Amino acid sequence: MTSVIVAWQRNSRPTGDNSAYPARTPKAKLVDMSTAQQTSPSATGSVPTLAISVRDLRQSYGTFEAVRGISFDVAPGELFALLGTNGAGKTTTIETLEGFRRPSAGTVRVFGVDPYGQPPELRERVDAVLQHSGLFEELTVAETIDLSRDLAADPRDRADVLELVSLTDKADVAIRQLSGGQKRRLDLALALVSRPEVLFLDEPTTGMDPEARHATWKIVSDLVSEGVAVLLTTHYLEEAERLADRLAIMHHGEIRVEGRLDDVLTGWGDRIGFRLPERVRAEDLPDLPGADRDVDVHNGEPWVTYTVTGEDTAGRAHRALATLLAWAGERAVLLERLQVRGASLEDVFLDVAGGGVADLARD
Structure with missing residues (x-):
């Protein structure tokens, strides 16, 4: 866990919770998990099938409970996105899994081992990109990579790592002269030096421009395809949509929604939306079969959204739309910018953050 060790020297006390497209193939070979999965027994002597296991985890700061009994698993070769509002408990959860x-209460295991204190059997298998890395500003990029390589048993070549994150031309540049996005790419490079089997990514693309962000997505996707288990936290919902095999959304220390993206979105139904017509009051709008109505301000305009849920969502949406069009036709009402779409991850996230149907997902 070399990059974490470097960061730990600068920040011994972690902060609290503050909170597929073509690309070149990296020359550095990514992790081959085929042997590791078969020859890495847990403390009990059995071979764990899960890279990460969290059961009924609770974390408290005095009387404040930041994490309230959450459970989830991450398998080798899977990316699990842990999303949530600021202060939801994401960073506290990751810091617990990292061993800080x-x-x-509850248990956390990484390859069947308790990670607290960063035991030796996990240090070469686990690494992280933290929100606050604690890089030594006076060192050059190359010197920083070499320091991390000195701490790894089987490190990647410096040139390969720098090429992987597109920092070859910055090798002799002092870290204090790097942009924020370049420093985040260096954080990722440090995490890749030790060839980790589990990788924690805490807001890894913050400060990156779109090109660097997409390049980072490609690197992470390649790692997952080679068998690395990745736990990602991010405020970029598009990032989770692109990368995650499964995801969970936390709010007030609890997991409110969990599952594969398609399953989560299906459970949130379809949306029928349009601009509220002039001379039509919200209370005059029709009740549509199988749909809940909401009137709000969207981009400075009054906006109507009908959310259609339940079994046979597509059929329900068609019936609701037919009813709406019939109502508008009878009254000669123009429905401007009428749209019918499936739920987005942003819809789910905002529902969870604001309560609403998120409470249904908990039951």
Whole structure:
């Protein structure tokens, strides 16, 4: 866990919770998990089938409970996105899995091992890109990579790592002269030096421009395809949509929604939306079969959204739309910018953040 060790020297006390397209193939070979999965027994002598296991985890700061009994698993070769509002408990959860915090209650395991204190059997198998990396500003990029390589048992070549994150031309540049996005790419490079089997990514693309962000997505996708288990936290919902095999959304320390993206979106139904017509009051709008109505301001305009849920969502949406069009036709009402679409991850996230149907997902 070399990059975490470097960061730990600068920040011994972690902060609290503050919170597929073509590309070149990297020359550096990514992790081959075929042997590791078969020859890495847990403390009990059995071979764990999960890279990460969290059961009923609770974390408290005095009387404040930041994480409230969450459970989830991450398998080798899977990317699990842990999303949530600021202060939801994401960073606290990751810090616990990284071994910085002992659980207040519940258990966490990485390849069957308790990660607290970063035991030796995990240090070469786990690495992280933290929100606050603690890079030594006076060192050059190359010197920083070499320091990390000195701490790894089987490090990648410096040139390969720099090429992987497109920092070859910055090798002799002092870290203090790098942009914020370049520093984040260096953080990722440090995490890749040790060839980790589990990788924690805490807001990895913050400060990156779109090109660098997409390049990082490609690197992470390649790691997952080679068998690395990745736990990602991000505020970029598009990032989770592109990368995640499964995801969970936290709010107030609890997991409110969990599953594969398609399953999550299906459960949130279809949306029928349009601009509220002039001379039509919200209370005059029709009740549509199988749909809930909401009137709000969208881009400075009054906007109507009908959310259609339940079994046979597509059929329900068609019936609701037919009813709406019949109502508008009878009254000669123009429905401007009428649209019918499936739920987006942003819809789900905002519902969770604001309560609403998120409470249904908990039950």
